[in-house]
Amino acid sequence: MKSAFLALPALIAFCVAWLVQMEAASARKGDRELGQYLASECVSCHQASGRQSGGVPSITGWPDEQFVAVMLSYKNKERDNQVMQTIAARLSNEEIDALALYFAEQKQQK
Ligand code: HEC
Numbered sequence: 001m002k003s004a005f006l007a008l009p010a011l012i013a014f015c016v017a018w019l020v021q022m023e024a025a026s027a028r029k030g031d032r033e034l035g036q037y038l039a040s041e042c043v044s045c046h047q048a049s050g051r052q053s054g055g056v057p058s059i060t061g062w063p064d065e066q067f068v069a070v071m072l073s074y075k076n077k078e079r080d081n082q083v084m085q086t087i088a089a090r091l092s093n094e095e096i097d098a099l100a101l102y103f104a105e106q107k108q109q110k
Contacts, residue, residue, distance in 0.1 A: 028101070031094075035102025038095055041087070042103075050106060060106035067100035 039048075047053050050060035059067070073079040074088035075096075091099070 031098040031101050034095065035098035038091070038099050039102050042099070048106065060103050062100075062104055064100035064104045067103060068096055071096045071099070
């Protein structure tokens with residue numbers, strides 16, 4: 001009987017930890033889907049294959065923090081490029097995070 005009382009808090013703690021983990025996983029999945037959706041605009045210039053084309057650099061396979069930092073520098077107009085400043089200015093920080101996650105996972109194709 002006594003052991004049942006001890007087991008209950010442990011069971012509750014386990015369930016809470018599990019729920020928190022599931023929520024984090026589904027948030028990440030949501031970000032990925034959002035990233036993919038938003039990326040359709042980007043890949044009209046940046047090659048989805050990760051190849052460089054014309055004057056447009058490759059943006060796949062970047063560490064996500066670096067990607068976010070560059071997008072924010074366009075957004076804050078610290079980095080100069082009219083096209084990218086306009087695009088970045090329209091994106092929320094959540095959308096930039098989602099794009100960073102998506103492009104970081106795209107493999108560079110040779
Ligand atoms: C109209 C064409 C165009 C579109 C659309 C576009 N970009 Fe760009 N992007 C460029 C060009 C050109 C550059 C190079 C600018 C420079 O020299 O600073 C660039 C640069 C970048 C860079 C920096 C690359 C580097 O090597 O420093 C990132 C990151 C980036 N774009 C992300 C995006 C994302 C994310 C989107 C979609 C939301 C997007 N771009 C949409 C043309 C485009």
